[in-house]
Amino acid sequence: MKRNGWVEYDHSNPLHHKVQYADPMADDTYHTCQWFRLDVSQDQTWIEGADGPCRPIHCRILHARPRRGPTDTEPRMFHDDILQIFNPKHSACNVIDQSINRLADEGLRADVRRLRVLHNEQNALLATLQCTNNQIQANQEETVLIARFLVQARATSWVGLDVIGRPHTANYVATDRRNTSPPPTPRSIPPIVASQGPSDGQFTTALGKRD
Numbered sequence: 001m002k003r004n005g006w007v008e009y010d011h012s013n014p015l016h017h018k019v020q021y022a023d024p025m026a027d028d029t030y031h032t033c034q035w036f037r038l039d040v041s042q043d044q045t046w047i048e049g050a051d052g053p054c055r056p057i058h059c060r061i062l063h064a065r066p067r068r069g070p071t072d073t074e075p076r077m078f079h080d081d082i083l084q085i086f087n088p089k090h091s092a093c094n095v096i097d098q099s100i101n102r103l104a105d106e107g108l109r110a111d112v113r114r115l116r117v118l119h120n121e122q123n124a125l126l127a128t129l130q131c132t133n134n135q136i137q138a139n140q141e142e143t144v145l146i147a148r149f150l151v152q153a154r155a156t157s158w159v160g161l162d163v164i165g166r167p168h169t170a171n172y173v174a175t176d177r178r179n180t181s182p183p184p185t186p187r188s189i190p191p192i193v194a195s196q197g198p199s200d201g202q203f204t205t206a207l208g209k210r211d
Contacts, residue, residue, distance in 0.1 A: 001053060006035040009049075015104060019049025021058040033058060038106055043117045045110030064107035088116040 009032065010016050019036050023029035033049025039059070047062040070076060085096055100109055150156075
């Protein structure tokens, strides 16, 4: 395990990070992984935990652990809700990084790194948005300019009167296709079967008026 970067978890060591996972066999029961390691290969820092070789690996995003509020002896020189010192363009960025490394808190280092990545992404998005807004503004200005020329030329009346004043013939050109009608089904007169008819009197009565 150690050859692959794993560290045996010790709950008494403040620099170690706990990785827990839910027990699939019992509700509201969690286990702590015996080993952990950090994955800093991406922009987001992950912490992985396992109970041994060939065991499932559990992971979560690593964050800085909360600390208690300032004591009476701690000088109140900074506001913890103002994070400007972690801005990647801060003038003392190198000094800030040296201090973070001396504190040796991987969670603090992970969140500061992620915050700077988000700042850079936001600046890139804002630059793209500004470029898009400039293009939209240029489009709108040219649209107004072209519309002004068309209004001064009375283009709507000019074209509209030309459309009304010219005769238009109906267009009978076919616009769609369909299969030809199928040939009619051949029909024949059904054969007449001769049979004996009524007598002469019955035939005359059948053609006469009903009573």
